[in-house]
């Protein structure tokens with residue numbers, strides 16, 4: 043589908059006319075990370091996944107990337123698919139997009155699922171690390187970047203139990219162009235904090251995080267939980283940053299329970 047002059051790749055499954063859940067993937071992955079969640083919800087709901095511009099099978103376009111631009115794409119996709127309201131579920135960068143979308147378009151969202159994400163902006167050290175990553179991608183290529191990223195993404199046990207999942211994630215990273223990696227790293231480093239917005243969120247919120255998430259750790263999830271009134275917090279065992287892939291049984295059980303409490 044053409045959205046904001048770009049080909050945006052998406053899936054639209056489940057029950058037409060039912061309540062809608064939209065999944066937003068993290069960086070630098072693609073919509074296929076949500077396959078197991080789609081499977082678990084499509085019997086009762088309409089379930090949407092899409093590739094953020096530049097990722098997966100979506101065009102990148104020429105503009106500099108920013109979280110605001112990604113929010114705009116999300117809203118345009120919802121408009122094009124005639125979705126007036128939905129539950130948003132975002133993982134990591136997907137969560138940054140979800141929090142910003144809720145701030146600007148609160149009337150479009152009935153509930154939020156914030157997974158392995160945070161409201162903090164990058165610290166000066168984190169920004170520095172992103173610039174170093176850009177240098178390294180340009181100098182040493184995407185394969186090396188993928189190898190380094192994989193080390194931090196998963197819980198220690200997942201390297202033995204989730205071999206296929208890890209191989210798929212490595213493939214997703216390697217297939218992302220150097221240009222998209224660098225443009226997205228810049229967008230992530232420039233993103234603003236959203237912590238001051240948390241007390242304004244009036245819809246139901248479920249926060250989930252892998253117990254061994256090193257990138258957006260449980261302490262960041264707890265901070266959001268303490269600042270979003272009435273929010274639920276679930277720490278997922280045997281999971282790092284990609285809790286939906288590493289422990290889909292626990293993740294999906296919580297997801298389904300939460301969604302059925304809203305719709």
Ligand code: MLT
Nearest residue numbers: 068069134135136230257
């Ligand atoms: C992600 O998974 O989307 C990224 O780790 C987010 C980040 O680096 O801040």
